[in-house]
Amino acid sequence: MSVIKTIVQDALSLATVAFETFKNLALYQQIFITLSIPFIYSLTWQFLYSLRKDRAPLVTYYIPWVGSAITYGMQPYDFFEDCRSKHGDVFAFMLLGKIMTVYLGPKGHEFVLNAKLSDVSAEAAYTHLTTPVFGKGVIYDCPNWKLMEQKKFAKVALTKDSFIKYVPLIKEEIMKYFDMAFKGNKGTADVMKAQSEMTLFTASRSLFGDELRSRLDESYAAMYSDLDKGFTPLNFVFSNLPLENYRKRDAAHNQIAETYLSLIKQRREAGEIGDKDLVDALLKNSVYKDGTRMTDREIANLMIGVLMGGQHTSSATSSWFLLHLGEKPELQEELYQEIKNVLGDREDLVYDDLQKMDLVNATIKETLRLHMPLHSIFRKVMKDLPVPNYSYVVPKGHYVLIAPGYTMMSEEYFPNHKEYQPHRWDDVKSIDGGISLPPTEASGKASTETVDYGFGKISKGVSSPYLPFGGGRHRCIGEPFAYTQLGTLLVTYILNFKWTSVCPPVDYTSMVTLPTQPAIINWERREKK
Numbered sequence: 001m002s003v004i005k006t007i008v009q010d011a012l013s014l015a016t017v018a019f020e021t022f023k024n025l026a027l028y029q030q031i032f033i034t035l036s037i038p039f040i041y042s043l044t045w046q047f048l049y050s051l052r053k054d055r056a057p058l059v060t061y062y063i064p065w066v067g068s069a070i071t072y073g074m075q076p077y078d079f080f081e082d083c084r085s086k087h088g089d090v091f092a093f094m095l096l097g098k099i100m101t102v103y104l105g106p107k108g109h110e111f112v113l114n115a116k117l118s119d120v121s122a123e124a125a126y127t128h129l130t131t132p133v134f135g136k137g138v139i140y141d142c143p144n145w146k147l148m149e150q151k152k153f154a155k156v157a158l159t160k161d162s163f164i165k166y167v168p169l170i171k172e173e174i175m176k177y178f179d180m181a182f183k184g185n186k187g188t189a190d191v192m193k194a195q196s197e198m199t200l201f202t203a204s205r206s207l208f209g210d211e212l213r214s215r216l217d218e219s220y221a222a223m224y225s226d227l228d229k230g231f232t233p234l235n236f237v238f239s240n241l242p243l244e245n246y247r248k249r250d251a252a253h254n255q256i257a258e259t260y261l262s263l264i265k266q267r268r269e270a271g272e273i274g275d276k277d278l279v280d281a282l283l284k285n286s287v288y289k290d291g292t293r294m295t296d297r298e299i300a301n302l303m304i305g306v307l308m309g310g311q312h313t314s315s316a317t318s319s320w321f322l323l324h325l326g327e328k329p330e331l332q333e334e335l336y337q338e339i340k341n342v343l344g345d346r347e348d349l350v351y352d353d354l355q356k357m358d359l360v361n362a363t364i365k366e367t368l369r370l371h372m373p374l375h376s377i378f379r380k381v382m383k384d385l386p387v388p389n390y391s392y393v394v395p396k397g398h399y400v401l402i403a404p405g406y407t408m409m410s411e412e413y414f415p416n417h418k419e420y421q422p423h424r425w426d427d428v429k430s431i432d433g434g435i436s437l438p439p440t441e442a443s444g445k446a447s448t449e450t451v452d453y454g455f456g457k458i459s460k461g462v463s464s465p466y467l468p469f470g471g472g473r474h475r476c477i478g479e480p481f482a483y484t485q486l487g488t489l490l491v492t493y494i495l496n497f498k499w500t501s502v503c504p505p506v507d508y509t510s511m512v513t514l515p516t517q518p519a520i521i522n523w524e525r526r527e528k529k
């Protein structure tokens with residue numbers, strides 16, 4: 001007992017001496033010491049960490065807590081390339097207080113996307129980002145089995161029968177937009193503005209019906225914009241602050257959810273529940289396997305989540321194909337010929353036509369190869385997790401990160417990887433309602449094996465280098481909708497315009513990988529032959 005007492009007394013007197021010494025220093029010396037303590041602590045910690053053989057090599061950083069955020073945040077793929085040349089496919093880095101273990105390449109895809117449910121969690125990684133925007137009880141604000149069921153409920157509105165109905169609606173929205181925003185015979189267009197608006201109009205018209213689409217022309221557009229501004233990577237760090245934009249986000253969320261709720265009530269009271277869209281699908285079929293039912297508010301929140309997800313990813317993708325095609329007039333002509341060959345003299349466009357347009361689909365596919373919307377996919381590690389093929393263990397509380405977009409831009413798997421070449425996909429057919437089989441995967445026998453996590457069969461293997469829609473239990477269910485929406489958009493653009501542009505560099509700091517502003521196309525109307 002007295003030994004402890006002596007130690008405590010010694011420590012106290014030592015601290016007193018240190019404090020007195022510190023007080024007598026000049027101010028600049030005091031400031032310097034105060035700033036160096038976390039710095040020295042961090043470097044010491046990094047040194048001790050580097051001695052552990054059971055940890056992935058940690059990228060050295062100099063700003064405590066911030067870590068490699070700036071180099072990673074500005075140019076993630078260059079950062080990964082640089083780390084890979086020093087450490088190999090597996091390394092760790094500090095990102096704003098979180099330790100992220102990266103596993104690059106197809107083996108990494110398998111490691112993270114097919115990890116056991118009890119080992120890693122997507123909801124723990126994403127809930128700060130998504131829940132303030134989508135609302136409670138859905139997507140990443142519920143146990144994983146509920147998400148699997150929500151995907152099953154939503155998928156009812158993402159089948160061939162639905163798309164047959166959506167294509168004419170999507171086309172009509174696009175034509176209305178062209179009449180409104182592309183006046184005259186030639187002009188310039190702000191690609192991101194045009195594609196954000198067209199994506200919102202086409203998705204809400206097809207998935208939510210005429211009632212909600214018509215409201216977008218009124219004051220509701222401003223609400224969507226407020227909510228949209230709240231869907232930002234900043235949420236990973238601060239998901240709630242007493243600031244104006246956060247208040248606007250929350251107000252917009254509530255108003256939009258109320259709007260969806262009133263539509264739900266209206267349809268139910270009028271007994272108008274058919275099978276025309278996502279709202280109908282969710283009203284008819286949203287009882288969980290344990291017998292509980294999604295509340296109307298949860299249905300409204302799921303609608304917000306689905307729309308938000310599709311909005312950012314699809315508008316970025318169509319912006320990118322417009323910008324790339326603007327640099328390749330000959331490709332626009334080839335697309336025009338393909339479309340004319342399929343349509344003949346017909347003016348209309350139907351779902352089956354899109355399935356016959358190989359180059360249109362290959363153009364979308366190639367756009368996603370060079371511009372995977374999510375440059376990083378995270379999971380939070382819930383149990384100490386050994387890294388296959390390595391002696392490392394990722395401890396509970398750290399994160400794992402993969403970047404299929406990095407692999408999709410590697411020379412190893414995609415010769416001339418920098419070139420935008422839709423024709424590289426010529427001998428691959430890939431639109432099959434959710435199981436997208438790239439050449440490398442399609443040629444291996446693993447591709448035929450499927451697994452069902454509760455929302456339909458998907459490819460079991462996820463070690464393909466081409467995974468723009470992810471894989472495993474969190475695999476995107478929006479792929480066939482995206483191809484339908486983007487295909488209709490591309491066909492309608494090609495039939496009406498010719499355009500030129502200069503493809504801008506990528507902005508990696510937003511929710512999705514976007515063209516740096518300003519991104520414009522110079523368009524002229526195509527003469528009808």
Ligand code: X2N
Pocket residue numbers: 069070071072073074126130139233305306308309310313374375376377378476478508509510511512
């Ligand atoms: C501070 C540079 O800027 O120094 F939406 F129903 C709906 C989305 C996952 C985004 C990851 C990191 C950016 C660091 C910037 C639905 C359709 C979904 C799927 C550092 C100094 C949501 C992470 C964004 C890294 C960029 C999560 C999406 N299909 N949508 N420093 O998605 O699916 C949904 C699902 C993610 C990210 C980043 C920095 C279902 C800086 C400067 C600053 N990213 N990001 N979805 N960074 N700096 C979604 C998955 C789910």
